[in-house]
Amino acid sequence: MTGLPRRSLILGLSALPFAGVSRAAEGAILLRDLYNKDLSFSALAEANKGQRITVDGFMAPPLRADSNFFVLTRRPMATCPFCSSAADWPTDIVAIYTKRLVKVIAFNIPIAVTGLLELGTYKDPEFGFVSRVRLADASYERK
C-alpha cells in the first residue's frame, strides 16, 4: 500500500461533515457514495476532489494485460452473455490509473483502492474509455 498511511486518511476524512463519513471513518468510502442516484457527483465526492482517498469496490476484468488501468465496480461485474455486451459498462464506476502494472485480482474479491480523486469527463487516449470519476496514482489491496 502506498500513498497516505491509512491512519492519516482516516483522520482526514473523519473531519468531513458529509454523509458517508461514518464509513470513511472506518477506513474507506463505498463506490456508490461518490454518486447521487441521478449519477451526479455526491457532496462527498466534491469535497474530496483532488484528495487521496480510499474506495471499496471490485476489479472488473482488465481490458488489456500489462496496463496501468482497470475499472472499479460497485458490485462484482457478472458478465452475463444474455444481459450486456462488453460495451455496456455500469454507469456508476471509477476508472483506476495505477502506479504500477495491474496485477489482476478476481472480479468478485473485495478490494480497497487508494488514489487521487479526479472528477469530470475524460476519454482515455489509449483505451478510448470514457470515465467521469477516476483515482490516479493508485494502489490497491484485498480487503
Next chain:
Amino acid sequence: MTFRIITATLVGTFLATSALAEVAVSQKDSKWYTDAQARIDELAAVTNNTNRAKNVILFVADGNGIGSNYATRLWVGQKKGGLGDDHVLPQEAFPNLALVKTYTTNGQTPDSSPTASAMNTGVKSRNGTVNLDDAGDYEDCNAAAKAGLTTFSEIVTDMGKSVGIVTTARLTHATPAAVYAKSAHRDWEDDTKLPEKCAQKDIAAQMVDAVNAGTLDFIMGGGRQHFLPNGITDDEGGEGRRMDDRNLVEEIKSKGWQYVWNDETAKAADLTKPVLGIFEASHMKYEADRTGEPSLAEMTEMAIKNLSANDKGYYLEVEAGRVDHANHDGNMHRTVTDGEAFAAAIEKAASMVDLNETLIIVTADHSHAINFNGYCGRGTPITGLCYEVDDHGIEHTGKPSVALDGKPYTVAGYLNGAGSILHQEEGANDWTGSRPDLTQEQATDPDYLQQALLPMTSETHSGEDVAVFSTGPWAHLFRGVIEQNVIFHVMLHAVTAE
C-alpha cells in the same frame, strides 16, 4: 379411474362429511380455519369465463421462477410491515394456475429467446433463436426466411387488434423481440454482429418493418444504441452502434409516431397516437437505481390507455426484464425490488381492464439457480441472514442460524455465480475458499451478493418449472403441468372462441 372406484370414493366422502357434521370441531373459530373456509367459498363461486377475449395481456418477468416469486412475496409483505409469508402478490390472487415446463428442443435449460418464441408462436424451438422452427439452423442467415414462424401479433393484427410491447430490457432483447422478429441469433440486435450480406435483417430493423406493417402500435423499453447510427449520440449522451447509417428512431418518427426518451417526455406524450419510448442506451435501470425513467407500472398504464382506443382490442406483452439480470448478478435485493415493480404493474393493469373481456396471463420464461436455506423463523428478512425459529413464539428469535463452520448464512443462496465462495489464488491449481463471516447489515445491503457455490462469471438459468397465473376469458384452461408453448394456444383459443 374406473366408475367403481369413483362410486366408492363418493360414498366414502359422503360418509366422512356426515360423520364430520356430528363432531364438534374444536378449531372452528381459529382464524386459520375461518379464513380457509372463506377461501373455499370464494373458489367455489368461481365460474369459467368462456367469453371471447377482446384483449390479451401477457406479463413475463424474465427469470422469475417460483423461488424468485416467493422471495418477492416476502420482500413486499415485510416492507408493508408484516412477516412476509402470508402476503399475497396481485398475480397470486388470480384464480387459475399451472406449472410450466420450460425446456426447449435442445436445452434442458432454456434461454429467453426460445421460451418467448414458445409463448408467441405455439411451438418449442432451439436455444438462441427467435421465432424459428428447428428446420432453420442457429446462426443461419437463411433460417428466418426458411423457418420463420407466424407470431401471435401477426394473427391478432389480422383480426384488427393493436399490439404493444413494454419492457425494462432492451426492446431488441429476446422476450420483446419475440413479439415482432424472427432471428437465427438472439444477439443480432443491430447490424454490428450480423454476418456480412446476411439474408436476415437485424432485430431493430425488423421492428421498423413491424411498425410499417402495422403489427406494432405501442413500444416502450430500453436499447437506444441499436436504433441509432454510430457517430450519433442520444439525448443522454449514449452512442449509437449501427453501421448502416440508418437512424431507426427517425424512421419510426416519420411514420407519425411520437418519440419519448425520459419520464418527462413520456408523461407529455399524446396517448391517442402511437408512441415509441426508448429510455436507455441499453437496458433500463433496475428499479432500485431508477431515476428519470418511467416505472414498469407507469409504462403499462400508458400502453393500456393507448391500446384501449382500438374497439377490436389489443395484445400487450409486458416484460420485467431485469429480475433475470439481478439473478444473474447474484444480487437478491435487485431481484426482489424488480419483482415488486412487476407486481405493481400487474396490479395497475388489473385495475384498468374489464376482466370479462381481457385475459391476463402472468408467468416467467425460465427459472434460476436460486434456492433457500432453513430453518428460519417467521419475519426473517428474505434478503438477509436466517434467524432461528422461536419454539415458543411466532416471530424469529433474532439469533442467526449457523452452519457447521460456526458462521451465519443467508436465507437465499445461489448454486453458482459471482457470489461464489471459491477463488483461485495466484499460482494455485484448485479453487478453494471458506465462507466469509457476515453481519445482518452486510447481508441486507442493497449491493450484497448472496453466497454461491460454483465459481462462474454469471449465475445461470435453471430448467425447473415456472408458474403461470391467469384470470379473464379462458384462464381456466391453465391447470396442471403444461408445456410452455401451450400458453400461446390458450391465448389463441381465447381470442377466437365462439
